[in-house]
Amino acid sequence: MTNTPRTLFEKIWDDHVVVHENGNPAVLYIDLHLVHEVTSPQAFTGLREKGLTVRRPSQTLATMDHGIPTTPPNIPITDAMVINQISQLEKNCTEFGIPLMGMDSPNRGIVHVIGPELGATQPGMTIVCGDSHTATHGAFGALAFGIGTSEIEHVLATQSLLQQKPKSMEIRVDGTLKPGVTAKDIILAVIAKIGIGGGTGYVVEYTGSAIRSLNMEERMTVCNMSIEGGARAGMVAPDDTTFEFLANRPLAPQGAAWDEAVAQWRQLRTDDGATYDKTVTLNADDLTPMITYGTNPGMGMKITDTIPDPADVADVSARQSLQKALDYMGLQPGKPLLGHPVDVVFLGSCTNSRLHDLWQAASVLKGRKVAPNVRMLVVPGSQRVKAQAEAEGLDKIFIEAGAEWRESGCSMCIAMNGDQLSPGQYAVSTSNRNFEGRQGPGGRTFLASPLTAAASAVAGAVADVRVLMNNE
Amino acid sequence: MNPLKTYTGKIVSIPTENIDTDQIIPAQFLKVTDKNGLGKNLFFNWRYLPDGSPNPDFVLNRAESQGATILVAGDNFGCGSSREHAPWALAAFGFRVLISTGFADIFRNNSLKNGLLPVIVDRETHRQLQSLAEEDPETRITIDLPNQTLTLPDGRTVNFPIDPFSKHCLVNGIDQLGYLREHLPAIEEYEKTHPQRVKTI
């Protein structure tokens, strides 16, 4: 133990360094490895070729989420490549003894939804997954980050990773969110401020009264999109909100072990006097609903703003990039986005597909109808979220409003499973990426919160949910 | 992994900033279960027209770009998804060196594990490389990894940063898993003093 004040990140980092030889990256121990069907097959092949086994199957958890359909379970999967990836994962998990939340499991879901939901995600842990949104788990005060397939193989074989120590950044959000403004708007505003490369090389800790007052699902939304600002990991120090969420989850400690764990978890905070390499501040009182207009998540603005003009951008490359984005999006500088017609509304993804998100959208849709020109897909983040939502009657609200209520999965967030936009279509999406073609070749994405998505579904065009709320 | 020491190759420039890995290799090509054959789908949505024919406006499709093995790309190259399919596709297409003013973290890590060298240069050098590629598509430059230098056609030499470990692995064609496995005894020791935090079985 050292007496120097340390940040939350440094505490977890120090606690997991196995070896750190001078000049080399640290060997970092990994507590939990999450695996899915799309980025893992080549890693298992690598193990087989080298004659290696999985070192800690009981610290590994697998599911299928990226390519699977969200149609009713009685409709057979037709995509031969998806079938192949599913059966490969099944085979790999059987052969190497890894627990799998498979197609028939009531625990299946998006990997970043099920980890926390099962209580596998816990404070103070190191968590990795072959997926850049692994930062989601940082909401519990874990150091969680995405890795590539070579690194998946490293963790499977050794339960460790070679890592250069990142720098630390504090993003402090004080104040109180106004009605109609959500956790999604916080993170979209953060990314618009720091830019999509602003967090490169950093681990972010989100602090401040506005972050503290978020529930766990909202904290996950914030941490989830850290990578959209370039940061591999984002985290929030654990507190009573965290412990209440985790209590009695199937994989969380139970009984006396729980009390012991909570006592340890309470130490997981940045010490007074510890310093970050960089600090960024935002005031929640100033935030409004946010929406993106371009082809990366940093191209975001207040929903009432007008689309920026490339002519106002001094740097040549930045100007060309903005022009390219507006050309792809088919948008005119100086015009508002409010009122822009929308073809599809997607409520889902590891950013916004948990019960709280569904409730927010349902609160807008209750007693209202999705506009006739709009297709709205509601894709719960996991089978557990789906079951709970149905128990609470949310499915009926969505169906009565005219939305599609589907099985869980990544769905139109990544458009690998047939849920996708047609070329030229516009979507308001609660997912995390508006890259060219992300939701289907030629598709155009406006990223926003579940409240904004629901309001836009009703209006048939980009809408400000606060107007609806004021008319209530 | 092929070692990479000194390397001379022809450059090609895609100046767009923030090229994400969805552009490098779109999600529809992630349904494979091996690493091979991704080169033909590199930059798919930019490279091909909706009817499947090559887009004549895209730089990699131009006759004068053929044979280029060094890609000069805009800032923050490789942002977004962690898919290692992106460096697999770039390497399968024939690229050995990537030059930008900045790379996304995960992409950079993934590239280094596939014998693909990310070279970070200052804005001035970057601009110069871009203009060279546009003015003379036959421009060739030399990368000297042991000395961490890049030599422009006019003889000017620019230094670039790389951490000593990644450099050692690339220069000698070493797979990092080997190094990690040498530390298995220490990993076992660690496990003895650190109780398992979660049991998934």
Ligand code: SF4
């Ligand atoms: S929901 Fe989207 S971002 Fe999240 S894990 Fe799935 S594909 Fe990735």
